[in-house]
Amino acid sequence: MLSRLAAGLAEDLTVPGAAETAVLLMAAWWVWVLTAWLTDLFNPRLPIIQATVLAVMFGALVMAIAVPQAFDRYGWLFVVAYFAIHIVRDAVLIPGTRVNRPIQARSIRVFFWFVVTSVPWVAGALVSGTARLALWALAVVVDLGSARIGWPTPRLGRTELASQIFTGLHLSERHREIFVIALGELVLTVGLGLADSGFEAARVTASAVAFASVVLLFRLYFHRVEQLLAPSGVTTVERVRPGTATSYSHLVMVAGVLLISTGASTVIERPLGAVPPAWVVAILGGPALFLLGSCLFDGVLTGRVLWSRVLGIVLLGAVAPAMTLLPPLAVLVAANVVLLLVLVGEAAAPRSRLVRAAVPAR
Incomplete structure (x- = not known):
């Protein structure tokens, strides 16, 4: 779907x-x-x-x-x-x-x-x-x-949203599954675009860049969010309020992947030439929605702001006006660069700080 x-x-x-x-x-x-x-x-x-x-x-x-x-x-x-x-x-x-x-x-x-x-x-x-x-x-x-x-x-x-109803382990697995399914749909979009590309150099390059988006999203998700979904020692019962909130934050992340898929399909179809403003919104808005969803998820479980991803959203918004001067493929590359910067920045952060941030708020 x-x-x-x-x-x-x-x-x-x-x-x-x-x-x-x-x-x-x-x-x-x-x-x-x-x-x-x-x-x-x-x-x-x-x-x-x-x-x-x-x-x-x-x-x-x-x-x-x-x-x-x-x-x-x-x-x-x-x-x-x-x-x-x-x-x-x-x-x-x-x-x-x-x-x-x-x-x-x-x-x-x-x-x-x-x-x-x-x-x-x-x-x-x-x-x-x-x-x-x-x-x-x-x-x-x-x-x-x-x-x-x-x-x-x-x-x-x-x-009562403070009551204990949902089993945390199963619900965490469901969230991981739906996000992986969303990434699979993005891979399908890339594959279909490549199959219809006639193996033109620009369209093949666009397909490769779009697949790089899949890799970056996968790494960003499992680098941070999986720690929060099922950290070691978590109880097997999840309260209703976090259970519903994590579902909503995953909705934002999946919406981001869907928008990235839309942007990727348009770029693969026409990687060069002028880029319509709506395309810029889709290509940059998808990563921004994903980062926003992951920030919301992080805030629900830790009560903290994941500043690296907030800065990623700000950077995507800051470069958006200039993107209308570039071809669609370059805009897609720019979106990936921002995601890569967020990933590298988080990987370089002190491990102890990440571990502290991954402890759920009580």
Whole structure:
């Protein structure tokens, strides 16, 4: 689905196109997050859980099919698949947690808010254009935002965000997996671009530079973020507030990878010549979003600011105006140089300082 979102954004690299992509990405992300939480609550080897995950996978496939035309003729298909995933998941989750009242209550709260947001989702499918975008944006913001306030529900109250529900080890693995999947989609974009390049020197070079982006993102992620996801000695229970916050920060990082994929595909297609301002935003904005997401993640678990990555964001913004004078390939190289500087700077930092910063805040 991520590759289809990136391809769609590359074809419509405008503010409305970016807004539509953001809405669809957040909807897909919410499906993934709730499914990850489902597999944290049950033994994934149980046949009913495996069947549920397969059903969710099929629903996600249908959503991916609908993505290119989600704001056109296939809006209804996207919403139907989105609804079906939630209904199937909750049909298993709510009865399956009846022996654990706090978890079942949380599941009912989630379902209640799903019913609430079904109104703008359905209404959006019945209209078109800006009206659909506005209604779906409202729906997905409420979907994600309701978790941040504990899904307040009549008679059931809200989930206490300081309570212990999610198993930290499993949720950490899910975060690593989705980020690696996002990188895999970026590799796929590079491979498809190279296959269509006719092996022209400039386009092959652009493909190589785009692949270097994959390597840099991989190293930056696992150099720092993995230490925070599962540091040695961490307890096997994760509190709700960090659990939801880390999911949101990973959403920002994955959005950054998606935007990098969009920028890479445009550069591979046309590495030389004048660069449109929208391309500069995509090529530099992707790394900036990734760095921002990693800063947010770091702040959630340590309570500290990761200044090396903040400086990387500032540097990307500072060089952006000058990038309009360069060809697209040079802009992509500049983005990679900034990522490389951040990586080298963190690698050269005293190890003791990194270890202290990796200890989660209590």
